Structure formats: C-alpha cells, structure tokens
Amino acid sequence: MDVRPFDALLLVSFGGPERPEDVVPFLENVTAGRGIPRERLEEVGQHYFLFGGRSPINDLNRELLDALREDFAANGVDLPIYWGNRNWDPYLRDAAAQMAADGVQRAACFVTSAYSSYSGCRQYREDLYDATTGVQVELSRLRHYFNHPGFVGPFTEATSEALATAPAGTHVVFVTHSIPTSMNEASGGPGREAYQRQHESVAAMVADGAGAEQWSLAYCSRSGSPHMPWLEPDINDHLRELHRQGTESVVVVPIGFISDHMEVIFDLDTEARATAEELGLRFERVETPGAHPDFVAMIRELLGERAAVERGEPVERVALGDIPAWPDLCPTDCCLNPRSSKPTIGSADFAIGPA
Ligand SMILES: CC1=C(CCC(=O)O)c2cc3nc(cc4[nH]c(cc5[nH]c(cc1n2)c(C)c5CCC(=O)O)c(CCC(=O)O)c4C)C(CCC(=O)O)=C3C
Numbered sequence: 001m002d003v004r005p006f007d008a009l010l011l012v013s014f015g016g017p018e019r020p021e022d023v024v025p026f027l028e029n030v031t032a033g034r035g036i037p038r039e040r041l042e043e044v045g046q047h048y049f050l051f052g053g054r055s056p057i058n059d060l061n062r063e064l065l066d067a068l069r070e071d072f073a074a075n076g077v078d079l080p081i082y083w084g085n086r087n088w089d090p091y092l093r094d095a096a097a098q099m100a101a102d103g104v105q106r107a108a109c110f111v112t113s114a115y116s117s118y119s120g121c122r123q124y125r126e127d128l129y130d131a132t133t134g135v136q137v138e139l140s141r142l143r144h145y146f147n148h149p150g151f152v153g154p155f156t157e158a159t160s161e162a163l164a165t166a167p168a169g170t171h172v173v174f175v176t177h178s179i180p181t182s183m184n185e186a187s188g189g190p191g192r193e194a195y196q197r198q199h200e201s202v203a204a205m206v207a208d209g210a211g212a213e214q215w216s217l218a219y220c221s222r223s224g225s226p227h228m229p230w231l232e233p234d235i236n237d238h239l240r241e242l243h244r245q246g247t248e249s250v251v252v253v254p255i256g257f258i259s260d261h262m263e264v265i266f267d268l269d270t271e272a273r274a275t276a277e278e279l280g281l282r283f284e285r286v287e288t289p290g291a292h293p294d295f296v297a298m299i300r301e302l303l304g305e306r307a308a309v310e311r312g313e314p315v316e317r318v319a320l321g322d323i324p325a326w327p328d329l330c331p332t333d334c335c336l337n338p339r340s341s342k343p344t345i346g347s348a349d350f351a352i353g354p355a
C-alpha cells in the first residue's frame with residue numbers, strides 16, 4: 001500500500017490515570033475550564049479508585065498499537081506509529097516533538113473517537129494544532145469513521161452473537177456518551193446535530209444487521225451542572241422505563257465507544273448492570289471493537305485512502321447507511337464551542353449537506 005506523502009501514523013487518544021496518585025491531576029487536566037461541579041469530580045474520582053486508580057484506556061491503546069504494528073507488517077506497510085493523548089502521559093505535544101526529532105514531516109492522525117462533537121472532533125483538532133506550535137511536523141486528521149464497515153461490522157457481529165442466545169423479546173439498548181444538548185446542536189456545524197444523527201444511523205444499521213426486533217438509543221456518563229440540558233434518556237432511567245413496559249431482557253451495545261474504557265466498565269458494566277439486577281432484568285453488554293482485526297484493518301484503509309487523496313488520486317470512500325462518508329476536512333464552523341476559540345487543524349470553508 002502506498003502511504004506517501006505520510007511518513008508516520010499518530011494514534012490520538014484521551015488518556016487516563018494509571019496509579020491512584022494520577023487520578024486527581026488527570027481529572028484536573030480533563031476539566032480545566034470546563035465548569036464541572038466539584039461533587040461530580042469527586043464522584044468520578046471514586047469510579048477510578050474502585051478500579052485501583054487505574055483506567056483501562058492506556059493499556060487498551062497499547063493493545064491497539066501492537067495490533068496495528070502487526071497489521072502493518074503483514075500488509076507491507078512500513079510506517080512508524082506514534083501515540084499521544086489529550087489528558088495524560090504520553091501527551092500529544094511530546095509525541096509531536098518526538099516525531100520532529102525523528103525527522104517525520106507528515107503524520108496521519110487516527111483519533112479514538114468515531115463521531116462528531118466538540119469533545120470527539122474539534123477539541124482534538126485544537127489539541128493537534130497546539131501540539132505542533134513551534135514543532136516542524138504537519139498533522140492530518142483521518143476522517144470520522146462511525147459509518148465505516150470496520151467500525152459498524154464488529155458491533156453488528158457482537159450484537160448478533162448476543163441475540164443468538166438471548167431470550168425472545170430481548171430489547172437492544174444502544175448506548176453512547178451523553179453530551180450537552182448545545183454541544184449536540186453544534187456538532188457538524190450550527191444546528192446540524194451530527195452527533196445524535198450519526199448515532200441514530202449506526203444504531204439502525206446494527207439493529208438491522210443483527211436482526212434486533214426492539215431497540216432504542218440511550219445515553220450514559222452525564223456530567224456538568226444539573227441545570228444544563230444533556231442528551232437523554234439516561235441508560236438507568238431507560239432500563240427502569242423498559243422494565244415498567246414489560247421488558248425482561250436487554251442487550252446493551254456501547255456504540256459510542258471504541259474500547260472498554262472507564263465509561264464502559266463503570267457506567268455500563270457496574271452501574272447500569274446494578275440497576276438491571278435491582279429490576280430483575282437480564283443484562284448482557286456486548287464488546288466494543290477494541291483490537292478487532294476488521295477495526296485495525298479499517299485504520300490502515302483510512303490511512304491509504306487519505307494518502308491517495310493527498311497525492312491527488314481518485315478514491316472510493318467506504319461508508320454504510322444514510323449518511324455519506326465524512327469529509328477529510330471539517331467545515332470551519334464544525335463542532336464549535338462557545339467557551340473556546342482556539343485554532344484547529346483540519347478544517348476548510350464549506351458546509352456539510354442540508355442541516
Ligand atoms: C463524547 C465523549 C466521549 C466519547 C468520544 C471519545 O471517546 O473521545 C468521551 C470519552 C471519554 N471521556 C473520558 C473521561 C472523562 N470525560 C469527562 C467529561 C466529559 N466527557 C464528555 C464527552 C465525551 N467523553 C463531556 C461533554 C464531558 C464534560 C466536560 C466537557 O465538556 O469536556 C470527564 C470529567 C468528569 C466528568 O465530567 O464526568 C472524564 C474523567 C474518557 C477516559 C475514560 C477512561 O479513563 O478510561 C473517555 C474515553
């Protein structure tokens with residue numbers, strides 16, 4: 001596979017604490033200037049302490065890096081892979097400095113967030129701009145992949161498997177991270193609500209592919225001030241409502257997340273499972289893509305696709321469902337956040353489809 005003009009791949013992620021002493025400084029990094037109430041931070045700190053002060057996210061990224069290096073080797077892609085996080089060591093700015101020191105000139109960036117939102121799109125593009133100030137390396141963010149078969153496929157496969165052994169009448173609950181409704185409004189551009197639309201599209205595709213008879217979309221991990229509206233229903237309220245309507249069994253599909261990090265192991269496997277047990281609901285959570293070979297191959301394919309675009313060659317962009325493949329560059333007004341007016345990488349002056 002021809003990867004020119006890229007001479008590196010950068011894995012871009014959120015980061016997480018690895019020791020109890022890391023938890024508070026990590027939370028301070030995440031919430032700097034974000035207006036999260038103190039009580040919420042103390043509560044989230046407890047989630048991390050429950051797991052020994054160690055988030056699974058960095059180890060999951062190490063597994064993904066190993067799988068990517070194997071996949072590249074098996075497919076004759078000779079490209080170094082770097083890793084940098086927004087909120088914890090290894091930090092993005094250190095990765096950028098290391099690339100520059102190693103003589104890397106153009107790196108393609110794969111972000112571990114599949115959908116459009118300030119948190120998953122623009123904030124990473126701000127971080128990538130920031131990481132290269134004073135550093136001689138050009139960064140290109142690979143497109144959002146929520147509708148790529150390498151992302152939708154593993155969820156469909158895992159949901160089919162779960163439904164094969166689940167009792168008749170099982171309800172499939174798709175789950176993603178809640179965000180403020182104002183952040184959803186701004187996703188993809190003012191009024192476009194790309195975050196919610198993308199999730200509805202993925203949920204419908206997975207439900208259809210797995211033969212789910214009853215399904216819905218719910219949200220987890222609500223934060224912020226209780227006065228600010230966030231996307232609903234919350235998974236726990238939703239399980240209560242489903243139970244009230246007579247549902248006896250649920251299969252939970254965390255389509256908002258690429259791997260089993262803290263939101264999945266605490267908010268779903270611990271908290272939502274406890275709610276289900278209290279109600280007497282059968283509860284099964286299906287796996288996230290993690291280091292699934294199709295997901296890993298997708299990263300290589302996105303890299304090859306973008307490299308061809310940069311060389312000026314025609315490409316065929318794979319995308320499933322009713323939303324076209326997301327463009328390589330985001331519109332200038334994509335995923336704006338009124339609290340931030342930082343410069344970003346990866347945007348151009350155009351609009352995406354009708355709002
Ligand atoms: C859309 C979205 C994703 C999915 C896309 C993606 O994967 O990127 C995501 C992922 C993650 N979020 C994570 C952790 C946290 N997120 C927080 C806070 C927030 N997340 C938000 C949104 C998202 N977050 C928002 C709108 C806030 C409020 C503050 C703000 O407006 O920015 C807080 C502060 C405490 C709290 O407020 O809950 C923490 C600790 C971890 C690491 C997990 C681990 O350690 O294993 C991961 C992967």
Ligand SMILES: [Fe+2]
Pocket residue numbers: 177
């Ligand atoms: Fe988050």
